Amino acid sequence: MKALGRDTRHLLISVAPGALCIGVFLVLPSLYLMAMAFLSTGPYGLPALPLSLQAFRELAGFGFLGWSPGNLYTLLRSIWQSALATVLVIAIAYPAAYYIATRAPRWRAILLLAVVVPSWTNQVIRSVGWMNLFAPGAPVSNVAAGLNLIEPAMGLFPSQFAVIVGLVYNFLPFMVLPLYAAFERLDYGQVEAAQDLFARPGAVFRHAVLPQTLPGLMAGTVLVAIPAFGMYVVTELLGGGKATMVGNLVAEQFSQSSNWPLGAAGAIIMIVMTLIGLRVLRRLGQRLGGEHEVVL
């Protein structure tokens, strides 16, 4: 009885501060924000009684002037841009992780650090760097204009292209790290066996490399696709209103065009999409993993 009491006390001392911190300062505020979506918009865009579903109706595009698809496009654009960025990140991270994992052990830490260090700098600073590179008259823009890819004197930013580059730049390390961990444990015997059987490079990759690195790939996809969907800074700075995502739409309701209930409804959509995304990716991982077992 006394031992149980001590245990409970220990549990409380160790766990309670952290749990309370997250509970009071994240769970409560989130619930508060979500509740706001079910209120109507009062003066100054602040929430007011009575309860209503007006915010969701507005979010779906029903306004004074009838239905407009703008918000729906924003949602679809968020999904499309984060998906595209994730695919590009995977395409770059695979060779990068393979390269690092096949160097001499003493080099690996340094090379890995070289990939990770840029992500330690502030998000805003990284975007400033790309703004400098892509501004009209900057070297990269001049090259693009010289190749007739863009109008001369136009610059590569602000544009959807700049946003995608920014997203890839931001999230690349989160794919390289788990893939590297997977490549480090890779059983090269399987790769050699495939080559001995005259498998073409594509087949070697699909049957010997991909199944073994799948856990890393799925972990990386979660770390890239989910936060890319909720991105705010990159779209705001590099997109210039041409590639807005849901995060920008939500933030706008709490600053320029103040409408808290509408923003809260948007936040609910973001949370729901995040949870759906996590679930879909987990299912996908299980299904692919299951297939892998059948193949073997």
Place this chain on the structure above:
Amino acid sequence: MTTWWLERGLRVFWWALMAFLYAPLAVVVFFSFNQINSSARFAGFSLQWYERLFANDVILSALANTLILAATSTTIAVVVGGLLGYGLYRYRRLRLGWLIWLIYLPVVMPDIVFGIAEMTFFVTLSDFVPVLSLGLSTMVIAHVTFQVPFVALLVNARLLALDAQLFEVCADLYAAPWQRAWFFILPVLRPAIIGSVLLALTLSIDDFVISFFTAGPDSTTLPIYIWSAIKKGVTPEVNAIATLMIASVLLVALLSLIIQPASSLASDQRRSRL
């Protein structure tokens, strides 16, 4: 033959990747020494932006705020998160599913929703609790909230990697609880605690979105200053501030290379905020 070509291709790819990763940072550093306020044409070397920066009171107070915020939130988060990680390990046999769910919540929550939720919450509460009006105190609370899970997970991972019998050894040697904590748990956790401090510091200095929404008029940090300078289109010292921040990150990177081996870096894959 094929492997030779593969190796060659990989090497070219690697250097292209390095150019991609470091070009934006290099451009910022390069133009911070520009004589004119331009990021397109280099007119000659000058340190004038740095001189102006150190003469600008707003920037200096933003720097002070950034450092105070990072140091305070890290100190609190390492204590609270460390305890949480230990509790999670110690009572892992109890069903603490809700606790794990709670710990992952700040990690998966989109930044923007996190920041706005706290902002609306604090704005409403500050009518009743003046301490919670937007400013450094609310920023510290917000930062601690997103730092705690990372510290807890790091400490927990370190404890899980230990041989559980070591705890029994302590009991067999009649170690009092404080002796066990002081002579066994803390020394064993030292790498995890150092890692947590570095991680929490970088998380705090890195963060923009959550700081932006929980900041008050007098608690501008460097990232917020840079942001508003860009938004207003006034950007003379921005490259110089950014260069100083990049330099400090490179310094931390060098330090961590000396302190931490590669394997722990790989396990830090969740190191930055999602």
